[in-house]
Amino acid sequence: MRCYAFTVRKTDVIVIGGGAAGLFCAIEAGKRGRKVVVLEHSERIGKKIAISGGGRCNFTNLYASAENFISENPHFCKSALARYTPHDFLMLLEKHSIGYHEKKLGQLFCNDGSKRIIDMLLTECSEAGVEILCESDVRTVNRKDSFDVETNHGPLATPSLVIATGGLSIPPLGATDFGYRMARQFCLAIRDPWPALVPFTLPRQLQQELAPLSGVSIDAIVSCEGYQFRENILITHRGMSGPAILQISSYWRPGLPVTINLLPDQDALELLRDQSNREVTLANFLSRFLSRRFAQAWCDLNASSQPLKRYTHAQLVEIAEKLNRWKIIPSGTEGYKKAEVTAGGVSTSELSSHTMEAKKIPGLHFIGEVVDVTGQLGGYNFQWAWASGYAAGQYA
Numbered sequence: 435m436r437c438y439a440f441t442v443r444k445t446d447v448i449v450i451g452g453g454a455a456g457l458f459c460a461i462e463a464g465k466r467g468r469k470v471v472v473l474e475h476s477e478r479i480g481k482k483i484a485i486s487g488g489g490r491c492n493f494t495n496l497y498a499s500a501e502n503f504i505s506e507n508p509h510f511c512k513s514a515l516a517r518y519t520p521h522d523f524l525m526l527l528e529k530h531s532i533g534y535h536e537k538k539l540g541q542l543f544c545n546d547g548s549k550r551i552i553d554m555l556l557t558e559c560s561e562a563g564v565e566i567l568c569e570s571d572v573r574t575v576n577r578k579d580s581f582d583v584e585t586n587h588g589p590l591a592t593p594s595l596v597i598a599t600g601g602l603s604i605p606p607l608g609a610t611d612f613g614y615r616m617a618r619q620f621c622l623a624i625r626d627p628w629p630a631l632v633p634f635t636l637p638r639q640l641q642q643e644l645a646p647l648s649g650v651s652i653d654a655i656v657s658c659e660g661y662q663f664r665e666n667i668l669i670t671h672r673g674m675s676g677p678a679i680l681q682i683s684s685y686w687r688p689g690l691p692v693t694i695n696l697l698p699d700q701d702a703l704e705l706l707r708d709q710s711n712r713e714v715t716l717a718n719f720l721s722r723f724l725s726r727r728f729a730q731a732w733c734d735l736n737a738s739s740q741p742l743k744r745y746t747h748a749q750l751v752e753i754a755e756k757l758n759r760w761k762i763i764p765s766g767t768e769g770y771k772k773a774e775v776t777a778g779g780v781s782t783s784e785l786s787s788h789t790m791e792a793k794k795i796p797g798l799h800f801i802g803e804v805v806d807v808t809g810q811l812g813g814y815n816f817q818w819a820w821a822s823g824y825a826a827g828q829y830a
């Protein structure tokens with residue numbers, strides 16, 4: 435009987451997870467002359483980059499600052515963001531002759547599609563001597579003198595282990611809870627994760643009333659828990675989506691009301707009072723500001739439409755209040771299967787903001803979305819992936 439035994443392969447750095455953060459860290463460590471192996475369990479790297487930003491990858495935001503991130507410690511991300519800025523990433527794009535444009539609000543997208551970013555990362559990896567092993571199954575990680583990593587490619591050992599396995603969002607794209615399991619194994623605290631940048635589902639009656647309007651979009655101010663965003667809301671078959679809803683979803687918790695200002699540029703009471711002696715019906719009047727179908731459906735839900743002159747003053751006050759402050763309580767969200775990101779994660783209290791290394795476990799780093807730092811919509815999540823990857827890559 436023959437006995438096969440893999441010899442342990444030693445390497446300077448192992449990065450688990452070949453997404454934005456992991457690849458960036460690998461490149462930076464490789465540039466320092468470190469021998470780096472990336473273990474990615476999917477058949478290819480960067481699946482989220484590929485589909486991001488509608489296929490054009492909103493790779494950064496010109497105005498990225500700590501205010502654009504959600505974290506138990508809002509100061510934690512400052513150090514990494516200051517040491518690797520959107521302009522640093524733009525210089526990298528220029529080196530690779532990748533064209534980009536600003537869509538709105540500082541959001542930068544590739545001209546030619548996300549594949550250019552993936553190709554750029556692969557080229558940089560190759561120049562930095564980074565080895566990428568796809569279809570890697572990491573079975574166990576143990577720490578003795580070094581980190582011993584058992585994989586289907588055989589055993590590896592390293593003094594520097596970087597966990598870059600992202601969050602729980604979109605399992606078909608390779609998301610797993612591996613990073614959280616690693617944190618637990620090494621007794622590091624985790625802030626309970628929740629789906630963020632995710633569409634809302636609505637209570638049955640509201641959903642049924644609005645479902646026929648699926649596809650209608652409204653410019654509104656949406657607020658919850660002291661945060662507010664002015665962008666579009668999109669009515670969907672199951673509830674509400676669109677940038678304003680995705681943004682506020684990250685701050686929403688089950689049971690909380692969400693307030694929608696349907697007339698963000700108007701004082702609704704002033705408008706209605708000015709027209710209070712007119713024959714025009716409420717629905718017709720509102721269709722000057724909102725889509726006709728939405729105005730009618732909103733009236734059906736909130737105030738049966740009749741000529742404005744028939745409403746009492748008290749009724750107009752009530753209608754105006756609902757137009758400027760329409761309160762809905764979502765029944766939930768579409769969950770991790772539709773969430774663009776996962777909020778929460780490995781507690782920032784466990785990590786050095788300078789090196790992303792676990793304070794209690796020298797040599798173990800966590801970067802990217804697996805950490806309790808979550809960006810708003812608009813390129814911030816990739817900027818965090820690059821910046822945290824860069825920070826760890828200087829020390830791993």
Ligand SMILES: Cc1cc2nc3c(=O)[nH]c(=O)nc-3n(C[C@H](O)[C@H](O)[C@H](O)COP(=O)(O)OP(=O)(O)OC[C@H]3O[C@@H](n4cnc5c(N)ncnc54)[C@H](O)[C@@H]3O)c2cc1C
Nearest residue numbers: 451453454455475486487492600608612802803813815816
């Ligand atoms: C549809 C969609 C669109 C998005 N668009 C944008 C956008 O335009 N701009 C923006 O800033 N952000 C966007 N995001 C968010 C952004 O993609 C993520 O925040 C970012 O990719 C996080 O990078 P990461 O490297 O931490 O994690 P990921 O990119 O998720 O990478 C983690 C990697 O680890 C691998 N992995 C997981 N478990 C294991 C394991 N056990 N063993 C080995 N490998 C493992 C995964 O396969 C994956 O390759 C979008 C997200 C989605 C889902």
